[in-house]
Amino acid sequence: MTMPNILLGDDDEELTQLLQEYLHNHGIRCDCVHDGETVIERLKVAMHDSVPYDLLVLDIMMPKIDGLSVLRQLPAISDIPVIMLTAKGEEIDRIIGLELGADDYITKPCNPRELLARINAVIKRSRITALGAASSEHMPLPESRLHLDQNQRICQIDGVELQVTGTEFDLLLALLKQKGEVVSKAWLSQNVLQRELQPFDRSLDVHVSRLRKKLQPFHDEPIKAIRGKGYQLVL
Known part of the structure; x- marks a missing residue:
């Protein structure tokens, strides 16, 4: 099985660097971008990439285009599964995100080990969907x-x-x-x-x-x- 390849969209550059290193050490390739506009651009490019993204981890609060707006545009761009990053206590954002088609969420500040578990679970489900089960x-x-x-x-x-x-x-x-x-x-x-x-x-x-x-x-x-x-x- 190939190494999972994810896109992480979050404007906290220090956090994304830490998560990127942690995920890489656990067998996941992770590209980081820091605004919603770039998330959309990367996903459009990835449609024609030989190494497409398996999952999008998406912060709700981002500059240029916020995470919920990215989710609203996503069906026209990609069927990539999504895990939302939401601020602690922002339940309404989590509910709206799930209603817009996100697969899961995790609250910030997040435990990298929990994020890794969520990523592996969602990727496993999506790969079964793509390949079919025996x-x-x-x-x-x-x-x-x-x-x-x-x-x-x-x-x-x-x-x-x-x-x-x-x-x-x-x-x-x-x-x-x-x-x-x-x-x-x-x-x-x-x-x-x-x-x-x-x-x-x-x-x-x-x-x-x-x-x-x-x-x-x-x-x-x-x-x-x-x-x-x-x-x-x-x-």
């Missing part, structure tokens, strides 16, 4: 209007393909495997987001909310929230 690993899925092709990572409902992120696909797959059962938030966080559920962490809820919006044209309440317990797929 069919021998798949168990038959329950019958449903929802069809998930685990090799091609394609999601369809009633024959209509839905555009979902890698994280959203994994969430749907986990819920479909236990269709009709209530799946706890703690289990989903651990097995899909690959981290323990933390108090006040709403990232799982936001991912589920995005999925609901995509599925609601086909069902009024495709994923039920069972208060105090978790989520239940009813399609």
Whole structure:
């Protein structure tokens, strides 16, 4: 497997240098830029690069173009997965970022070891999405209007393909495997987001909310929230 190649956008040059060195020492190539405009330029160039980026780590507060504006422009430029860097306590930025399609977030100042774990988890999911998983690993899925092709990572409902992120696909797959059962938030966080559920962490809820919006044209309440317990797929 080739060395992961990421782009880090943050205007704190001292921090980015430290993170760059840490990530390089742990087998990740990291290019650093310091404003949103340059992030967009680099991603456009990377579309034609022989060594494309596997992941974007994006600070919200940046000069020229802020991180949320970069996220809004991103679908027209690249389908690269994104981890946001947000200031401690800025929950609204995290929620908006996840709603705009970011895969994960981490608060600043961040622990480099935690950032490394988040990077590896998101890259692993995105590479499975790109390459497909070995069919021998798949168990038959329950019958449903929802069809998930685990090799091609394609999601369809009633024959209509839905555009979902890698994280959203994994969430749907986990819920479909236990269709009709209530799946706890703690289990989903651990097995899909690959981290323990933390108090006040709403990232799982936001991912589920995005999925609901995509599925609601086909069902009024495709994923039920069972208060105090978790989520239940009813399609």
